[in-house]
Amino acid sequence: MRLLLVEDDLDMVSWLSRALKQSGFVADRAGDAAGAERLLAGGTRYDTVVLDLGLPDRDGLQVLQRMRARGDRTPVLILTARATLPDRVHGLNEGADDFLAKPFALQELEARLTALIRRSTGNAHARLQLGTLSYDCESHGFTLADHVISLTPREHAALTALMLRADTVVHKSALSDKVFPHDCNVAPDAIELVLHRVRRKLAGSDVRIVTVRGLGYLLEKASGGETVSA
Secondary structure, rough: EEEEEEEHHHHHHHHHHHHHHOOOOOOEEOHHHHHHHHOOOOOOOEEEEEEEEEEEOEEHHHHHHHHOOOOOOOOOOEEEEEOHHHHHHHHHOOOOOOEEEEEOOOOHHHHHHHHHHHHHHHOOEEEEEOEEEEOOOOOOOOEEEOEEEEHHHHHHHHHHHHHHHOOOOEHHHHHHHOOOOOOOOOOHHHHHHHHHHHHHHHOOEEEEEEEEEEOEEEEEOOOOOOOOOO
């Protein structure tokens, strides 16, 4: 999935590009409105645009207005510190598809982007499915065999990160960053304790979390009649 990240904060751009890459997104970057418009006019098809409003040359809303004026219907998620109700209403009225205020949780941004892309491709009810495990990208809720799974915030962050990259290895450090985004002193085995609790909640189902030694973790559908061990 290819997206255009329009943001002038270089530290945030670098962090977001790395984090989104680990979740399967390829990000082109523009640091101002002029750069964004050059890329949008360059022929590359983007699945979505992440747009900051406080750009150095023009307000980000002008980029959005010009996109919609020329018939560009690429989904746009506004990502900004300007989070008042009038700002949100104005952005949505100008043609934005979603709005996320800074600071934000990475897993929520990823889920919102996935939902935007799925809606734009004709799936109005954005849902990820792996066996009997289902993730609703709108409500951010998990169900297992149609029963709601009760998860702590850290368990939810871990399972979301794995579900967004189902059948793909998620490196241990990347998963830890998503589960403990603001904790630099987290113990090395903390992520394993979180995953142990998630495994217990998946026990007996047709999905499992596999430890790929030396690399990370993999969420997959269990083969045959295999069940998950706690």
